[in-house]
Amino acid sequence: MFNRKSGKRVKAHTDIVRFDRRLIVFDTSGAMEELLPIIKLVHNAHNGIISCLTTARVSNAVFLLLSGGFDRIVKIWDEEGQHLHTICSFTQPVLAWLLETRTE
Numbered sequence: 001m002f003n004r005k006s007g008k009r010v011k012a013h014t015d016i017v018r019f020d021r022r023l024i025v026f027d028t029s030g031a032m033e034e035l036l037p038i039i040k041l042v043h044n045a046h047n048g049i050i051s052c053l054t055t056a057r058v059s060n061a062v063f064l065l066l067s068g069g070f071d072r073i074v075k076i077w078d079e080e081g082q083h084l085h086t087i088c089s090f091t092q093p094v095l096a097w098l099l100e101t102r103t104e
Helices: none
Strands: 023-026 038-042 050-057 063-069 074-078 083-087
Touching: none
Parallel strands: none
Antiparallel strands: 023 038, 050 063, 063 074, 074 083
């Protein structure tokens, strides 16, 4: 889980992200309670298990989510959970995703 305002990790996954193929974007800006408000729920976000999820701050105004799965696909989402792009060039399940950010 990531805080949308700070871009910092609040809680990390230690195993498969979702077996049910759903992508859920929660609002973590308030108090960390047992039940967080859901911003967006995407059914069938992948065609299989979602195995990894990471974030990328592209600029101060742009924050992205990247999900990878057993369907050999990486999907890019905006911070509201809207699908932006799909990368389908993988030949094996995507088990981890690492972004390298470059500063000029």
